[in-house]
Amino acid sequence: MKQYINELQPGVKVNSVFALAKKQLIPFRDPSKGKFLSLVIADKTGQIEAKLWDGAEEIAAGLAEEDLIQVEGAVSEYRGSNQITIEKVSPAAAGKWQPEDFLPAGKDKQLLLDELRQLVASLNNEHLKTLLANWFSDKDFLQQYLTCPAAKKVHHACIGGLAEHSLEVCSYAVQVAKNYSKINRDVVLVGALLHDIGKIMEYRYQTSIAVTDSGKLFGHPVLGWDMIAERIGMQPDFPAPLADHLKHIILTHHGQLEWGAPVLPQTPEAMTVFYCDLLSGRIRQVFDIIQQDEDDELWTRYDRLISRAIYRGYKED
Numbered sequence: 001m002k003q004y005i006n007e008l009q010p011g012v013k014v015n016s017v018f019a020l021a022k023k024q025l026i027p028f029r030d031p032s033k034g035k036f037l038s039l040v041i042a043d044k045t046g047q048i049e050a051k052l053w054d055g056a057e058e059i060a061a062g063l064a065e066e067d068l069i070q071v072e073g074a075v076s077e078y079r080g081s082n083q084i085t086i087e088k089v090s091p092a093a094a095g096k097w098q099p100e101d102f103l104p105a106g107k108d109k110q111l112l113l114d115e116l117r118q119l120v121a122s123l124n125n126e127h128l129k130t131l132l133a134n135w136f137s138d139k140d141f142l143q144q145y146l147t148c149p150a151a152k153k154v155h156h157a158c159i160g161g162l163a164e165h166s167l168e169v170c171s172y173a174v175q176v177a178k179n180y181s182k183i184n185r186d187v188v189l190v191g192a193l194l195h196d197i198g199k200i201m202e203y204r205y206q207t208s209i210a211v212t213d214s215g216k217l218f219g220h221p222v223l224g225w226d227m228i229a230e231r232i233g234m235q236p237d238f239p240a241p242l243a244d245h246l247k248h249i250i251l252t253h254h255g256q257l258e259w260g261a262p263v264l265p266q267t268p269e270a271m272t273v274f275y276c277d278l279l280s281g282r283i284r285q286v287f288d289i290i291q292q293d294e295d296d297e298l299w300t301r302y303d304r305l306i307s308r309a310i311y312r313g314y315k316e317d
């Protein structure tokens with residue numbers, strides 16, 4: 001029977017199948033001891049680190065990232081996180097498992113599709129409407145948009161995460177546009193909907209979520225910029241300033257040079273997409289931290305990525 005990662009507590013014995021998300025051989029501090037094996041293993045409920053201390057090099061050669069593996073060992077706590085000390089690990093018997101056992105599922109696809117269609121229908125600008133209508137009528141592309149995760153683990157790291165996150169950014173952006181009549185609602189909306197489109201090229205997601213070679217080489221803002229430039233190129237009458245504005249939004253949505261934006265957002269619409277993207281990612285991250293940490297303590301564990309623990313004492317029902 002499958003054991004799920006969110007059920008693994010310190011002291012629990014593990015003997016189950018997981019997806020191998022990451023494999024690394026790391027030298028011991030004392031080099032005469034050789035190397036140990038550090039794995040990140042995953043299923044639909046999350047990820048956990050697993051370490052093999054003995055005979056690591058030989059065993060590592062038989063394991064491939066994104067394959068399914070059978071892991072035997074025990075769970076312990078290390079620096080505030082659970083990890084597995086492996087006793088035995090080997091490739092798992094094929095054919096017995098479904099991808100749904102290993103990748104978490106997000107919102108229902110039909111709900112995402114309905115929301116997407118409503119947004120496209122609400123556009124007034126004919127060029128933008130045609131761009132989206134043509135692009136989303138490509139069945140393979142639509143399927144990828146509705147299936148791709150938004151991240152490896154930080155936020156919306158689930159099947160459908162890209163669409164769920166993008167639609168969330170749209171809903172925030174529409175609110176901003178309501179408050180500022182000078183913001184171009186259609187541009188901000190299409191920018192929000194497409195800001196992370198490069199993630200379709202950035203991630204592979206069969207048994208675990210992994211970054212592709214293009215993802216590593218270029219990153220999704222540049223990949224997205226390229227995809228949009230290509231699509232716009234198919235509409236010869238698409239106005240050049242509108243094309244540049246959209247490309248600027250995609251390229252700058254990480255907002256700061258140190259967060260991966262090649263240049264800073266320099267229009268109200270680009271700044272709106274940046275802040276709404278940050279808001280969607282951060283709020284989801286906080287709820288993920290609260291949820292992962294199942295005990296009923298007033299404070300969650302300290303989270304390194306957001307440099308804080310979250311207080312959950314304010315429950316005013």
Ligand SMILES: [Fe+2]
Nearest residue numbers: 195196220253
């Ligand atoms: Fe992004």
Ligand SMILES: [Fe+2]
Nearest residue numbers: 165195196277
């Ligand atoms: Fe995003």
